[in-house]
Amino acid sequence: MTTVKAATAKAGVEIVILSNGPGELVTWVRPVVQELQQQLLAQTIQARISVMLSPCPHATGKEVMLACSYPGVNRVQGAEHFWRFLLSGKTAENWQWWPQGVVLFLGGDQFYAVGVAKRLGYRSVVYAEWDARWWRWVDSFGVMQAEITTRIPAPYADKFTVVGDLMADARQGVPSVDLIPTLIQTAAETEWIGLLPGSKPAKLAQGVPLVLAIAEHLHRQRPQTQFLIPVAPTIDLPTLAKFADLKHNSIIPQMGGTTAELWETDQAYLQTDRGLKVQLLTQSPAYGALSQCRLCITTVGANTAELGSLAIPMVVLLPTQQLDAMRAWDGIPGLLANLPLLGSLFARLINSLVLRQGRRFAWPNIWAREEIVPELIGKLDPEEIANLVLNYLQYPEKLEAMAQRLQQVRGAPGAAQKLAELVIQACNLSP
Numbered sequence: 001m002t003t004v005k006a007a008t009a010k011a012g013v014e015i016v017i018l019s020n021g022p023g024e025l026v027t028w029v030r031p032v033v034q035e036l037q038q039q040l041l042a043q044t045i046q047a048r049i050s051v052m053l054s055p056c057p058h059a060t061g062k063e064v065m066l067a068c069s070y071p072g073v074n075r076v077q078g079a080e081h082f083w084r085f086l087l088s089g090k091t092a093e094n095w096q097w098w099p100q101g102v103v104l105f106l107g108g109d110q111f112y113a114v115g116v117a118k119r120l121g122y123r124s125v126v127y128a129e130w131d132a133r134w135w136r137w138v139d140s141f142g143v144m145q146a147e148i149t150t151r152i153p154a155p156y157a158d159k160f161t162v163v164g165d166l167m168a169d170a171r172q173g174v175p176s177v178d179l180i181p182t183l184i185q186t187a188a189e190t191e192w193i194g195l196l197p198g199s200k201p202a203k204l205a206q207g208v209p210l211v212l213a214i215a216e217h218l219h220r221q222r223p224q225t226q227f228l229i230p231v232a233p234t235i236d237l238p239t240l241a242k243f244a245d246l247k248h249n250s251i252i253p254q255m256g257g258t259t260a261e262l263w264e265t266d267q268a269y270l271q272t273d274r275g276l277k278v279q280l281l282t283q284s285p286a287y288g289a290l291s292q293c294r295l296c297i298t299t300v301g302a303n304t305a306e307l308g309s310l311a312i313p314m315v316v317l318l319p320t321q322q323l324d325a326m327r328a329w330d331g332i333p334g335l336l337a338n339l340p341l342l343g344s345l346f347a348r349l350i351n352s353l354v355l356r357q358g359r360r361f362a363w364p365n366i367w368a369r370e371e372i373v374p375e376l377i378g379k380l381d382p383e384e385i386a387n388l389v390l391n392y393l394q395y396p397e398k399l400e401a402m403a404q405r406l407q408q409v410r411g412a413p414g415a416a417q418k419l420a421e422l423v424i425q426a427c428n429l430s431p
Helices: 022-042 063-068 079-088 110-120 146-151 154-159 201-221 237-242 287-291 302-309 331-337 343-356 363-368 382-394 396-409 415-426
Strands: 002-004 013-019 047-053 075-077 100-105 123-128 140-143 160-162 191-196 225-230 260-264 268-272 277-281 295-299 314-319 375-378
Touching: 013 022, 013 110, 022 047, 022 063, 022 302, 022 415, 047 063, 047 079, 063 075, 075 079, 079 110, 100 110, 100 415, 110 123, 123 415, 140 146, 140 415, 146 160, 154 160, 191 201, 191 287, 201 225, 201 268, 201 295, 201 314, 201 382, 225 287, 237 260, 237 268, 295 302, 295 382, 302 314, 302 363, 314 382, 363 396, 382 396
Parallel strands: 013 047, 013 100, 047 075, 100 123, 123 140, 140 160, 191 225, 191 295, 225 277, 295 314, 314 375
Antiparallel strands: 002 075, 260 268, 268 277
């Protein structure tokens, strides 16, 4: 699918953003586009922003819709057309290109930035979070931390600028407080817990029934506790509800056995078979509402980075009841895990090997190189997880210590601004 918004025909500068998955679109592309708009307007630079998506194992199929919803994005091409463009230079809707432009890498394989820039005759800027590649051919790098530059040969060092962590900019421009809509009259002592079961079917099949079962255990012990699910923009409510329906999700009995039904009145919610109402928030990003939560229960992925950037305490879950469902690895492991027929076998083998390595999966723990937030991996039991969460709720000083540690490692905002400046400089447009 290709979507094009109206753009002025007057020639200016092309800014082509390469990205791939929903996490990169929300946490990287959105703040950078926002900052680019402001700087281009302030400097009266005529520009057109195009987003080009590349194939991603984490994709949900709604990335085009998400990218097109960002103010300032003029046109979007889906991942299914990426290889044709890279090989032939032709887009699905025969886009015309202005002579001057920059290719900005914000997700995928860094080599794509080299290929697309050469194809279009543009300069290239790469945001490097952990590692910088192809530095001989990339024109400019904005890197997350100075440590990356220590591995670069001296002749190429002047291509590198430390811009900081884009994740820390994720909530810039988002209202600081989103009121949590109430389904019922809540007392002053009500506490909120966020549930983030994921956005992809493989995660949702396990994550939705698991977090609902945990919520029921918690609610029985602490009736003042209420729950919300911030629904990913790439999934609709009826689809989400199917993962709580035994007719559509056969793994529910292995994840605690809790089912739920979707209700859409003034506010949407899932009501479990025992009557617990879990509110569904469709506003994206829902940072304000999440910031009112004492704690979040989340799957692995970009959501752990967003919560970490907001300094929200969390418990991170990686259930293995359905080990072959975990197929979202990058590179060759991801290709093998998604092969027809043999993919399930490869997925189980790869996942077993990865889990034995004892590696960290939550982004705050990766950043800090230590366990700041608990990661629970294995055949998870909802009641045991609920008891762990109860311990945190009963001893708020533990939550405070976790929040403070997250605050220390998340980094200061400003990366989007610096990266936008690199893009403008790459076209020699800065005043």
